[in-house]
Amino acid sequence: RSGSVFCDFVDPRTGHLGNGPSGRALLAGDRRYEHLGLQFKELGCCPVLMHPEFGACMVAVPVFFLGDPAAVQAILDTIA
Numbered sequence: 001r002s003g004s005v006f007c008d009f010v011d012p013r014t015g016h017l018g019n020g021p022s023g024r025a026l027l028a029g030d031r032r033y034e035h036l037g038l039q040f041k042e043l044g045c046c047p048v049l050m051h052p053e054f055g056a057c058m059v060a061v062p063v064f065f066l067g068d069p070a071a072v073q074a075i076l077d078t079i080a
Helices: 031-036 069-079
Strands: 006-009 039-042 047-050 063-066
Touching (some): 031 039
Antiparallel strands (some): 006 063
16 A cells, blocks of 8 residues: 555455455456456366466466556556
């Protein structure tokens, strides 16, 4: 947390926010990832999350920001 910008991540082990209040979980097989442009491929035993460019060669770790869009973009520009 810095000023009016807040950033948190989803712990992949639990599906809950890493530093924030623990409410609803976002687990690896959660279909809400499809709203972020990712797809699922059913393998029979489990769903595999697929990125449009990288396929299954990825680890999805969502990061959530709350703040002024320009401030968030400035932070993203420093790490891109």
